[in-house]
Amino acid sequence: MNDASGPDDRSGRNDAAGPRGAEALRARAEAATTGTPYRYRWTEPGFDLVVDVPQPSGRVTQVHTYRVRLRPAEGTFTLTDVVRTHERGPFGTTQKTVESGRARYRTWSRSLDGTERHSFSSAEGHRLIRGVAQELGWRETRPATEKAALVAGALGGLIAVGTLVALAVVFWP
Template sequence: MPVWGANRGDAVGEFQSRIEAAVTDTGYRYQRTGQGFDLTVDVPGPERRIHTYRVVLRRPERAFTMTDVVRTIGYGAGPDGSRRGKTVTAGRSVYVARSRALDGSGRWHTFSSADGHRLIRGVARELGWREVRPTSVKIAMAFGVLGGAVAIGTLVALAVVFWF
């Protein structure tokens, strides 16, 4: 059995190859990029949703970032009838989508975005890579902490005002 790890000459190539092998014959589509790879999957549901796990590998640090890019194409009612709408979100998306098969079999198709995260993190762990959060996630977390602090401050101020 080959030894993977810090002594491996082409750590990025090994990471990419392991992911590519792991998604062979699955619903995931694999594409190498200049800095890593994209895993793309069609999400079942009434609207067309495409989930891409964009992974950037940093070889010197043996670190990676993972960003979820979710493209949704749906239809909605507008003043002039049915209108096609598109949205694109990037950051960290964790959700589950479930829909019935269109073939009349009564089967359900389920998608969990966490499955792709687990797959990528599992390969990374085996090869000794660590995850670094992308800047967009760090910014979102900072705003969340700031919003939480403002909410707690507001509750304390209201408690003081109504207590006295």
């Protein structure tokens, strides 16, 4: 018998497809965040892992959300990074930004007296999610927005190359 928490007798790997596979992935992700700075949050299409990014300045707060959307029927998931930054400026001004997509960055800071050290790497959350998903047989797919950005970038590159070739033909002595 094949269930979401045990290996498939034919392939030796776990079965990701179906609602039980989604429940198993959610439970495993929640358990993996125990004792870490990551906060697990259940969502209808999957789950989020939320972490506060340490900042050297007390004027800036940053929260990184790893948004995971599950497609149990296909046994696939998408991973999107959402980075929210809130900066308090002089005279009570504030600036809030939200970036969404793939974020790969690393921060580190140390207190002035050297007693406190903080570091953060967005890759750690990616590894945590991908590791748990891979153990259960899930495959990662790119979000539609990332696919569209790749197509737009390739099209822009082709237009740039075409323009350079046309200019070379027109202005070549």
